[in-house]
Amino acid sequence: MILLQAQHVARHFGADVLFENIYLEVQEHARIGLVGRNGAGKSTLLKIIAGIEQPDEGGISKSKEVSIGYLAQHTGLDSQLTIWEEMLTVFEPVIQLEKKMRHIEESLGDPKLLNDQEAYAATLKQYDQLQHDFKEQNGYGYEAEIRSVLHGFRFYEEDHDKQIDQLSGGQKTRLALAKLLLQKKDLLILDEPTNHLDIETLDWLEGYLQTYSGALLIVSHDRYFLDKVINEVYELSRQKMTHFKGNYSKYLELKAEQLEREWKEFEKQQKEIAKLEDFVNRNLVRASTTKRAQSRRKQLEKMDRLDKPQGDEKSAHFSFETAKESGNVVLTVEDAAIGYDQTILSEPINLDIRKTDAIALVGPNGIGKSTLLKSLLDMLPLIKGNKSFGANVDPGYYDQEQAKLHSSKSVLSELWDEHPTTPEKDIRSILGSFLFSGEDVEKSVNALSGGEKARLALAKLSMNQHNFLLLDEPTNHLDIDSKEVLEHALIDFEGTLLFVSHDRYFINRIANKVVELSPEGSTLYLGDYDYYVEKKAELEELKRLSEEQTNQAETVINEEKTTQPAANRSINKETQKLMRQLTRRIEAIEEELATIEEDIYSLETTLAEPEIYEDHVRVQExxxxxxxxxxxQETLMEEWEEKNIALEDLNESE
Known part of the structure; x- marks a missing residue:
């Protein structure tokens, strides 16, 4: 069933056309991603579809029964209520039903009603209907549903009584999305819903939206999110709309195939045109062939000529060079604690960063990822611990707030004032590679969009030629194309990277290590984001199994102590079975440890060989x-210790 259609929709700004002749169809249970460059008109189109703005041409058709929920960018929930009170407003009809039920329950004990059989029967019938409606509208489970959604957005029981007007902008945005999800609209229109969400919340939101009963129309620059949630793509590009089936990765494949096909058709027609024109030119003046030449000329005139295929719009193209090479050891951090005013957010933090490492810092919002970067650069003090940079290390910093940009300056002077000896044409050339050209370079920094400020900050960073880049959310405000350009530049960068990002696709492409921050400090994972997720799940499962076995052993011991006299206590069959399991696992761990020790010794021996030691790439591997x-080895040793403690406890219980 079709929920909504946009037909021949256009938006004009004077003589300029933002988009025109747009067609978009939303089916029941659709999962649609709307993609395109910053400035292509995606947000404007969403507002038109949501009925907030009117199109200059065309229209939106939908049935009156279709309910639409719309979340704009940077929308925050504005309310004087507490979090819990505001979420309850979504279920006001259900709450009123419950009040009616309670009122009828009280009235059923009224002697007058009991003596009037007809009225009593009618009241029971009404009560049965109310119960049915209450159950249908999740009357028995709506409070649990509220708790579940709030928990997904990292609002816990202790937060429920907080006043919404006292919350941060990011928290208000998350609450606005939480309330919208609870409303269960037929169609959800979400403009950048992943803003202000950390990775754990993003994972939860993906799972929730995958099972959402209504249709989804989403604008997002988070490619990982799009791949998980959507199954069709509408691309808004060059004022036109193109439809593709599949998730974001499939869309990229289909788009490349389409462009290749268009080029083949165009080149084939061009050859045919050249052949016909050549025949006309050679034969038009000859009496014997002039009729055939005239026929070919008419064929040319009637031909529906294909336009030259247009690839992507103009893209930024930049790189990060290094002025000098650092030593192998770039940065070491030992037993550090970070935070504010002696309030510790995370400890102990240990880092050993080597040349050409690309390390992603991950962890929940508020854990101190940005604080750590600032502490490493002495913008904030470490509360505890030590840090030291290696030889010839030249650190450069990208601030997600772009605080180092001067709002009163022009784009050109923002770079030129810091590099006054660089010729103006070279500054303009660098700015051009970041998509600032012509009159754009005279714009005030204060007048730039978020994406333009991000590109300007990256341009400044590229000119300084640092060999160690510390980047705080470098993909914020960038459209997908600009993200891909940044990825290529960082992949080719010959220096070292330490970066904070919530963009899991970006982390997968750039990182060769992941450091997770938690209140208990830092944990290193030797791989990209997908490896980190997989390894973390394995370690948590291992921990769960270990705790389960330990608890089981303790239960058996306690039961033995309370049910049997100390003098006559014997180990029952269940305890013997558990002891055998623990013994077998300990032996298996010892065998694994022996193998790992041999492998490490072998690798270290190989590493000491002169021909290997001189091979930088091989040394890294x-x-x-x-x-x-x-x-x-460390994980196995921890498990070995736990199993031995459990076994000792069982032996002591004999």
């Missing part, structure tokens, strides 16, 4: 393998 084995 071997060091990565040794580090990975050491991590596994």
């Amino acid at each position: 071997l060091n990565k393998k040794i580090a990975a084995l050491s991590t596994v």
